[in-house]
Amino acid sequence: MSREHPAEPPDNTGGPDLERIAASAAAVDGGLLSMTDFRHWFDERRKAIRMDVRRIPFAELQRWSFQPVTGNLVHDSGRFFAVEGLRARYDGPNPASWSQPIMNQPEVGFLGILVKEFDGVLHCLMQAKAEPGNAEGLQLSPTVQATRSNYTGVHEGSAVRYLEYFTDPGKGRALTDVLLSEHGDWFYRKRNRNMVVEAVGDVPEHEDYCWLTLGQVRRLLGIPDLVNMDTRTVLACLPVGPAGGPSDGAATALTASLSAQAPAAHTLPELLRWFNAIRARSEVTVEPVPLAALDDWVRDADEIRHTSGRHFAIVAVSVEAGNREVTGWTQPLLSPRGTGVVAFLAKRINGVLHVLAHAHPEPGYVDIVELGPTVQCVPDNHAHLPPERQPRFLDEVLAARPEQILYDAVQSEEGGRFYRALSRYMVVETDEDRAVPEDYRWMTVAQLVTLLQHSNYCNIQARSLIACLQSVW
Known part of the structure; x- marks a missing residue:
């Protein structure tokens, strides 16, 4: 950390420093890592972080079950999320009514990127992380990406790294902090705190994380399926201002x-x-209803699907992951x-x-x-x-x-x-x-x-x- 400067973030009492954000956005070739260094690091993490995911029938789910009366798919802790039913009706110019499964996860989680100045340029602490539903495995994720069930230990796993910077005001200063929705077609009133926090003091290093400038992260958005959705939503919240750039x-x-x-x-x-x-x-x-009461949706041993074959299905997977807070689990997923x-x-x-x-x-x-x-x-x-x-x-x-x-x-x-x-x-x-x-x-x-x-x-x-x-x- 010899290149770190300054030790404490500057006092921007007038709000986030747009010039510092713009300077970081313009810094693509500089920074602690070059883009070539990043590719080497990410390739090494891809080899080291393994996640094996396989589809399984619902009967092989562990700690998940269908409730006998409602048919809702729930975890035995009562936490994480549930797959329930919903009926909706639209009475506008093209009236429509439909029913569907929907994920109900009332917890508010954290999506957070930690930032700090190195050589006078803001850098973002990014994580190489795999999720069970990813098409290509490893992605560039925020510093913290955790539900309340995760960070309160309901999953009985290890602690979420760097979470204290987002929960303890003494550990960092928020550049942005806003409660935002997730997919409204697939989640019922699900929201997360989208945060960018500037760290106070030293930040411990970990091999699954690296510091990149904002410009470098944005450059990587041009690569298909590399920067995950949670990173994108947090980056979008950063204040913007006029900055120099190409002249076309x-x-x-x-x-x-x-x-x-x-x-x-x-x-x-x-x-x-x-x-x-x-x-x-x-x-x-909108009316929440039991999953078992849905019209035009059927459940068999492997999935819950619409009779037309369109829209999406609810499926089950088994996951083995060596570097996660929990190294193995099963869960439902929504499959478009x-x-x-x-x-x-x-x-x-x-x-x-x-x-x-x-x-x-x-x-x-x-x-x-x-x-x-x-x-x-x-x-x-x-x-x-x-x-x-x-x-x-x-x-x-x-x-x-x-x-x-x-x-x-x-x-x-x-x-x-x-x-x-x-x-x-x-x-x-x-x-x-x-x-x-x-x-x-x-x-x-x-x-x-x-x-x-x-x-x-x-x-x-x-x-x-x-x-x-x-x-x-």
């Missing part, structure tokens, strides 16, 4: 979009009035049917890049509606529908020419609860002058990040795309 048109427009002073199509008060009006007239009714598409349409308005946000209802949100991407769907789930009922803007996104695509990479969703859940994340630039539907609005990146300092505004897919879009800069 798209990059200049994106740099302007990161500034709260840049001219925007709508002011933030106008956007809040629009969004609150959408919420106020939302016509979505098909690869999703998560995309922002982007447009330059007065020289500033705007993205088209959608006021998107999902049954598991606390407030039913949150801001999501322009497109958020699994195309296979809609292939049987007529053209007029296909997800809006999906065809335009998928038909984009190479020169329109600012970002395009397949990334995974959270591997601790979802089994090989992959989505194609895209940002597609358009110059088409169009009237957008009432539940869509053009917004700058800075406006979205401002709303991200508060709960229940931006969904997790939008947050992932915000992080990915900043990697383009």
Whole structure:
């Protein structure tokens, strides 16, 4: 730690230091590790961190069982999460009603990245971590990624490393700390504290962790399925400000979009009035029901699935992992049917890049509606529908020419609860002058990040795309 400077974080009483964040975002070739050093370290961790995952029938689950009356799938501790049933009804322009399984995990967990200055540049302490649902095994994860059941020892495993920096105010100063939702289609009112904390004093080293600049982590977002979902959502919460960057048109427009002073199509008060009006007239009714009472869902020895074969299934896995707090366990996972598409349409308005946000209802949100991407769907789930009922803007996104695509990479969703859940994340630039539907609005990146300092505004897919879009800069 000889290169550490300063010993104590500076006092930024006026709020997070945007210049330090911008300097770290611009530092890609410098830092404690070069990108080549990182690749060597990550390859070594990939060889050392082994996780063996296999599908099993429900009968082989240990400490998990279906309740005799409700049919809900629960852990015998009463903690972690449960798989329950939900009925939802939408009474808007295209009325719909449906029932589905949903994961109920009322605990609030921690998703946290610890930062510290080395040679005057903020670095992020990143973890090489495998999750049972990951498609490719090891990913770059936050410093801390833990549910309450994990960090209170319900799993009967070892302690969560570095957790004290996020629970003890004397160990670090929060740059951002906000309670945010997870997938509203798959979780019932699930939220986590998304935190970035600057450490006070020395930070012990561990071989599964490394220090990277913010610019290096963002560079790695261009690699498919390397940076995990929890890292993306935490990074999206960091305040942004104007910074120097490349001078080509798209990059200049994106740099302007990161500034709260840049001219925007709508002011933030106008956007809040629009969004609150959408919420106020939302016509979505949600009712928790027993899992056994669901229509059109069946359970056999290996999975709970929809009779159409679409949507998702609930499956069971057995896990062996040598470097986790617990080295072996079994658990249910949600397994989507098909690869999703998560995309922002982007447009330059007065020289500033705007993205088209959608006021998107999902049954598991606390407030039913949150801001999501322009497109958020699994195309296979809609292939049987007529053209007029296909997800809006999906065809335009998928038909984009190479020169329109600012970002395009397949990334995974959270591997601790979802089994090989992959989505194609895209940002597609358009110059088409169009009237957008009432539940869509053009917004700058800075406006979205401002709303991200508060709960229940931006969904997790939008947050992932915000992080990915900043990697383009």
